[in-house]
Amino acid sequence: MMILRAPVVSLRSVGPDMYVLSLHAPQIAANVLPAQFLNIKATDGSEPLLRRPFSVYRTQGENVEILFNIVGAGTRILSRLRPGDLVDILGPLGCPFSLESDFRTAVLVGGGLGVAPFPHATNALSRSSRQIRTFLGARSSPHILRDHLQNVSVATDDGSEGYHGTVVALVRNALESGSIDRPKIFGCGPEPMLRALARAAIDLGIPCEVSLESVMACGIGICQGCPVERTGGEKKYSLICNEGTVFDARTIKFS
Amino acid sequence: MMILRAPVVSLRSVGPDMYVLSLHAPQIAANVLPAQFLNIKATDGSEPLLRRPFSVYRTQGENVEILFNIVGAGTRILSRLRPGDLVDILGPLGCPFSLESDFRTAVLVGGGLGVAPFPHATNALSRSSRQIRTFLGARSSPHILRDHLQNVSVATDDGSEGYHGTVVALVRNALESGSIDRPKIFGCGPEPMLRALARAAIDLGIPCEVSLESVMACGIGICQGCPVERTGGEKKYSLICNEGTVFDARTIKFS
Amino acid sequence: MQVHIGSLTLRNPVLAASGTFGYGDECKELVDVNGLGGIVTKSLSLKPRDGNPPARIVETASGMLNSIGLANVGVDRFIAEKLPYLRTLSTAVIANIAASTVDEYCAVLSLLEAQEGIGAYEINVSCPNVKEGGLSFGTNVAMTAQITRRLRPLTKKPLILKLTPNVTNVGEFARAVEGEGADAVSLINTVVGMAVDARKKSPKLSTVTGGLSGPAIKPIALAKVYEASKAVKIPLIGIGGIMTAEDAVEFLLVGASAVQVGTANFIDPATGLTVATGMARWCEQQGVARVADLTGALEVSTEFSVLRTWL
Amino acid sequence: MQVHIGSLTLRNPVLAASGTFGYGDECKELVDVNGLGGIVTKSLSLKPRDGNPPARIVETASGMLNSIGLANVGVDRFIAEKLPYLRTLSTAVIANIAASTVDEYCAVLSLLEAQEGIGAYEINVSCPNVKEGGLSFGTNVAMTAQITRRLRPLTKKPLILKLTPNVTNVGEFARAVEGEGADAVSLINTVVGMAVDARKKSPKLSTVTGGLSGPAIKPIALAKVYEASKAVKIPLIGIGGIMTAEDAVEFLLVGASAVQVGTANFIDPATGLTVATGMARWCEQQGVARVADLTGALEVSTEFSVLRTWL
């Protein structure tokens, strides 16, 4: 975990209002694990005040990349960066996906921008002997980002590409068919999707990790601002930023 | 007076931290008078919140130019503009210099960035049959901007160019020598300089107009935030933004 | 888009706030003033006021401090020079009144009451009470109630009390003026604040402290309006940091029937218009039939409907 | 750079504010904690607290609202798990205490008093008083005085009362706790505020209202500290929106002897250090011999030294 000012290497548009920002940050590129995130300060000033969390999308040599879409003021500022501009980053943060546990096929499930951690995860997995199946869901075809992924199946809300329906329905079908060898699910995306995914995983008795989001003030466990309700444990809440963002799906009490 | 979003034509560096910003604003370029100003919104957001006032430096066909130096957040944002960016401007504002009154030589006196209104004033004057003498003061030589001016004499605090001392002392010498035909003084610059200039004008019985500055919230007379104390009149204060910025120097009670 | 404040009907819920739109004529080149729900005048005092010495304005993070000193033309010149123009408008004109004694509030209102063209009165109680050593009327419930009690018989027009946020419990003030017959409450006036020039070791405002306004105070204003809405039944007018139609909708949801746009006018005097048209569009998009349906429509789960909790 | 708060000497005037620096160990990878003047712990309650449901945080213009619900490990686990690390530090450790009854404040303080390694206590009175239907202790002068009176005999260490800004007259509260023997006053805690999701028609925080902090509130905090400084002689600790050394100097000028950095830690936990080193540099550049010389050094022209004027 460190704070540094990383120069912008490039910013490329990869879809409707979607960008990949590449930053030169060797210390982070060398260490960041799949599903870890960076907390980025978009301005020098007080507006927007807080850092903005983004998953690491990829590492490329000494560079780290994030994938983002324009949501509000912070991401708008990021979308105007130019090579050489300095970006203040705090990271790497959060606990990674457990890619070392006992499974044969990693089932990567991304909804919308939830695809972001999977290229880096794919890269890590491809160094092991495991299989990868990737399932992506999005509103419509132009929002699907297949780069740097393997064995991609697609679901779109409007049916403009792949399966017409939710990505969770698509994954459930695939898992129920039994064709996937010793699967473990890794999910990232909007909460309703993760809730449905957790439900499916529990129904089918398949291990499942989900990476959660929350508004964050600090990203490092000092503000207590990012709780998620857990099932069973002694504590009611865990902090998404440093006890997560990755949790065993069975332990999360989705709202 | 209007609000419009004007595209940046160019931004050129003209000295240490000094820039000239050219904006395509035909409606303003056609009408703006010497010493009028524009109130410019540097961001879409709330930080900085208020507009920033800048004198019109020059008009060039359909373009208006402002001269500025980097002082704080607002001017820093301006210094990063690029051609095509849109800038939100409110103007033209304020009362202009009275260039039509009864004098033969316009004595233009600018301290620091107070030179800003004089290129536009010079252009207006050069269409009449009047003489122009220009006196510029600055910290040191690199801060002197002689472009688009006529008959320039220079004073610097450090003696690196021209007269070693204040621009007011230089003007006083020139006026006392009697060599200037039926002069009228037009001053713009920091308050201490204008105070000294007003003193000199009164001593020598020469008409003098000064363009004053103030923090401004609105620039159009609705916030009452920009008072200057007057001598004599029924009202104690006048508003710099719309009763000025130009005042007869004798009527100002300098602080 | 109509809303009602007592007997006054506003064509839309967006007013220009006192002190941020002059007397309505300064902006006519820039704004179709009749597109507003109404204009609240700069506070009017019995005698003209020159205002405070400079500096009167300081910018702060997403806000500004002002210490104008209630510079205004005084009620007589207002009647002679400003009201004739305001009478030509088809939008509501609300006269805002300031004073340093209760008698003076009454005197100003009586002078205005004799005139045509004023739709309602807004009473600025954030004024120094000279009889109490300059302490603001508006921070004392009894004084605020007394002002209302004395003014109420003097007019049949809507009487709007404009409350200050610089009190522990704004609900108490709202309740007090409701009890004395006020038709509505507007809030918030500015929040007491201060700025310092570290190098000069001096306050940035000539009066040391001033009033904070702008987006920085919007969260405070929303909480105060919400608190007042739990205390009274009379209409509320929400004020504080409104820049967009969405901001205005937020104030309606927490209980306001109308809003006022203040500081935003300094950035663009047409903000009130864009807020009003934006609200109309917003209602259409969100399937809200009448803008008045938004008032108090905030959905609060009962479990956490308490105002005071552990932070 | 030394300053004194009662019998406690701080190596420099910059503390980390309660709730914004955890228990000191979370940031040790990023910050040389001993470079701070001291650390104020997260508020400690008698029993561990889980905190409020999400959402606990909302960003606002140049500020943020929080409604953490005082999530903390409780005093026992603090003593067992957090204090041992804090004891290894050479900087001052100030334990912040929260409670919902006066007895509970006393109980927590007594448990801590039995331990080594705590330099002073800061009492968070912005807590719901269960015996008064949840109304905050800190908005009631008598309650605030009573807490001080009850705690004072329990310790010889500096007792710092942390005041809430959500009151009409903070000077009155400062005077009351000074009268009961408090060694210092720290202010301000967060300002009550609220945020609304217009589309969802619901509050953005699960608890409806929350506490506003960050640069947006700096002007309010400066005014409150200035007001308190006119009311009492005991040292003041200034808090609210401090991001830079210049901000900190402003608080000293209006009367503070030390400052706390809060929200800024979320953006960079090293802010306290950069503020402290920046203040040292600032003093050098401005020819200020000792940082303590800045306390109350604001030059106010007598003509406008009144707090309450016409705005």
Ligand SMILES: Cc1cc2nc3c(=O)[nH]c(=O)nc-3n(C[C@H](O)[C@H](O)[C@H](O)COP(=O)(O)OP(=O)(O)OC[C@H]3O[C@@H](n4cnc5c(N)ncnc54)[C@H](O)[C@@H]3O)c2cc1C
């Ligand atoms: C661990 C984590 C990883 C993330 N990874 C990515 C990613 O790889 N790519 C990507 O595009 N986005 C990602 N997000 C969401 C991203 O942080 C938000 O889109 C971004 O903060 C929006 O900022 P803004 O200023 O543009 O929007 P605004 O609407 O101005 O943001 C306002 C506030 O809401 C918060 N906020 C808004 N949306 C979200 C959200 N979805 N999650 C959490 N907080 C939010 C912001 O932090 C801010 O406090 C991630 C979020 C988290 C918590």
Ligand SMILES: Cc1cc2nc3c(=O)[nH]c(=O)nc-3n(C[C@H](O)[C@H](O)[C@H](O)COP(=O)(O)OP(=O)(O)OC[C@H]3O[C@@H](n4cnc5c(N)ncnc54)[C@H](O)[C@@H]3O)c2cc1C
């Ligand atoms: C009528 C008028 C004409 C001006 N013309 C020019 C010009 O042609 N070129 C130029 O470089 N500058 C000019 N100025 C000054 C210019 O407006 C300020 O330098 C600018 O506002 C600084 O903004 P900032 O955000 O960069 O600085 P900040 O320091 O962040 O500004 C903080 C606050 O102080 C105010 N402020 C700071 N300096 C001044 C100043 N000198 N006068 C008034 N307010 C100030 C700002 O408006 C803002 O409210 C003019 C000012 C006025 C009133």
Ligand SMILES: Cc1cc2nc3c(=O)[nH]c(=O)nc-3n(C[C@H](O)[C@H](O)[C@H](O)COP(=O)(O)O)c2cc1C
């Ligand atoms: C420069 C300025 C002058 C003001 N003058 C008055 C006034 O004369 N009377 C009054 O009742 N309120 C006055 N106000 C307060 C505003 O009407 C409004 O209540 C406050 O600014 C909060 O709204 P805002 O954040 O939208 O500005 C003034 C505010 C500002 C900024």
Ligand SMILES: Cc1cc2nc3c(=O)[nH]c(=O)nc-3n(C[C@H](O)[C@H](O)[C@H](O)COP(=O)(O)O)c2cc1C
């Ligand atoms: C997320 C958060 C948690 C806080 N928790 C506490 C707390 O537990 N006890 C306390 O006394 N103050 C708490 N505070 C208040 C701060 O200590 C400080 O008084 C306030 O935030 C103003 O300072 P700032 O603007 O620098 O943040 C908290 C503030 C924030 C933002």
Ligand code: FES
């Ligand atoms: S974001 Fe601050 S504790 Fe998680």
Ligand code: FES
């Ligand atoms: S700047 Fe608003 S009245 Fe002059």
